[in-house]
Amino acid sequence: LVEAHVRLYCIQHAPTSSGVVFQTRAMRLQHPDDELGGMLLLALPQVVVHRVDPWSPLWPKVDGLEGGNPANSYVFPDILQRA
Numbered sequence: 472l473v474e475a476h477v478r479l480y481c482i483q484h485a486p487t488s489s490g491v492v493f494q495t496r497a498m499r500l501q502h503p504d505d506e507l508g509g510m511l512l513l514a515l516p517q518v519v520v521h522r523v524d525p526w527s528p529l530w531p532k533v534d535g536l537e538g539g540n541p542a543n544s545y546v547f548p549d550i551l552q553r554a
Contacts, residue, residue, distance in 0.1 A: 473512075474513075475511045477500065477519055480495055480496065482494070482495050482496075483496065498521050498527065498528060498529075499522070499526070499527070501522045502520040
C-alpha cells in the first residue's frame with residue numbers, strides 16, 4: 472500500500488415516533504484537503520483535521536436560533552475562510 476485516501480463521516484441519530492432514525496453525513500476535511508483528494512502517505516504518522524464551523528454536523532445546535540441548519544436554510548452564516 473503506497474497511498475491512501477481518507478474520508479470522514481458523522482452518524483447522527485434522532486428519536487422519532489416509530490423508533491430511532493440514523494443519518495450518515497459526510498464531513499469536510501481541512502487537512503488533508505478533501506478538495507485535493509484527501510491523500511495520505513501511510514509510511515509516516517498523519518493528522519486528520521476537521522474544522523468545526525457552522526457547516527459542520529458537530530456544530531452545537533441552539534434552540535430558538537433564527538435560520539436553523541445552514542445547509543438547507545436561506546439564512547447563511549458569514550463566509551468561511553480556510554486556513
